[in-house]
Amino acid sequence: MGISGVGRANERAERYLADVDAALAARGVDDRGEIVDGLREHLLAAIASATGAAAGSAAGPAAGSATGTPAGPAAGSATGSGPDDAAVDTAVDAAIRELGDPLAIAAEAAGDQLAERTAPAERTAPDRRTPAWVPVLAIVLVLVGGLLVGFVVPVVLLVAGLVMVWVSRVWTPGEKVAATFLVPLPGIALWTVLSVATAGQQCSTVTSGIDTQTTCTGSGGMSAGGVALTAALGVLALVGLAAAWTLVRRAVHRTAA
Amino acid sequence: MLPGQAQVLANLRRGVVEYCVLASLRSGERYGFDIARELEGTLLASAGTLYPLLARLRKGGLVETSWRESTEGPPRRYYGLTPEGVSALAEFEAAWVPFHHAVNTALSEGKS
Structure with missing residues (x-):
């Protein structure tokens, strides 16, 4: 397929996620990985919803972030059975617009952390995250x-x-x-x-x-x-x-x- | 300087939207994109701001996550209320209803 629609869509999606990650890092946000993974899943779901196909079937949350492989949110369509390039391209652009400015997401996350640190008594419930x-x-x-x-x-x-x-x-x-x-x-x-x-x-x-x-x-x-x-x-x-x-x-x- | 509508909305969202996220989970577990679809617009400044909220709610023990297969791609992370989340939502509702009435009353003063 070459560097056409899906390739460029992946690049934009990965660049967007990297921008959010950098903005979160600049704000010293603890839960960077969880937030970026949530955004990645959102992009995959948005592409699948917009194109009505299994976009992203070759790229899960683990594929892009844990293994460092280049498979991005739009990679599933590169298998040949997915939606066409233009549809994925449009869906990725729309999803990135909906997700919004990386700086705004980082500000929200940093604001959350501030609120958590200034009102610790309000959150006494245990962290239910399973240890690895x-x-x-x-x-x-x-x-x-x-x-x-x-x-x-x-x-x-x-x-x-x-x-x-x-x-x-x-x-x-x-x-x-x-x-x-x-x-x-x-x-x-x-x-x-x-x-x-x-x-x-x-x-x-x-x-x-x-x-x-x-x-x-x-x-x-x-x-x-x-x-x-x-x-x-x-x-x-x-x-x-x-x-x-x-x-x-x-x-x-x-x-x- | 007078705050614009965007600033007023941003101020109102603080301390409220997280409970709207909890309320959206009352009917059962949902995944992020689905929650964002319901709340984006007035309640969320952008869909992306949902994810710091969800991370915070999970960290606070008010929601928990599980993974489910999707027919449209890789497995999805679903968010569900914990018993603490149900209690927190009930407490918020108990406070919100009189607050909401008080604000409406204050805003309608002198209008009629």
Whole structure:
């Protein structure tokens, strides 16, 4: 597509967000990340609403700010299935106009901070933001619980992790389903490989006096089906690890914002 | 110097708009763009000024956020009232109704 409508729209959107971020920084605003992410989500929603298409489907809040990738609010249309350049261009301009002057947003944020600092007694409610380590622990428990699921006690880890995932407000319902079914995959793959590997073995136990000796013998090789199964399980394990990594990254980004 | 209408509005918004944001969440969780659509105009100087307010409300424990999938793009952050937010809104309403009547009465003095 080149540097045409969508490219320029992205540039303008990113420049606008950078201007707001700089204005907030100049005012010493603490919640810069959260405010800029809110504005980014607003731009995405405004573009989607104005164009009636999945604009921004390739660029989430994490894509633009957490990873530093150039994917901007209008990037989704660059996939070829989105709205045309002119529509995105117009939508981005209109959304930026609606959001208003970066300096006014920074002034509002700085005014809020001032009000907060001068009237602390009015705000006694606890900060409900989830610490970043909580969702990370949840995913680690599901992953480790899955890897050790063959033992009795670690099942508790898996269950505890899944409960933590489902009560968390950091993930969407779809992401929670992914955490439930994809993150335990490495463990399931590992146990399947182990059980298949030991299934072909024949063991015999010989007792002589107080000594007991168990000897296991196998075919010593792996069939083509076994290789294919192992490869498939390896892919599933990688999918599980990738899902765990993505979920942790999103959770850390969202709890930091 | 006499304040213009814009300055009067800016003064009136202080301490009021955040409760209008809370009120907009009374019917259920909503995302930022949706809230901005409802309040922009008189209540918000610009849609962008909503986000510092939402950050403050979340920090103060009056709203909480959750994430939901969207059919139109990436997941969206939804804002919902906390029990403290419901209480704060009730307190504001209790103060606002007599305040509103008092202002109207004062403004109508000598008009008729």
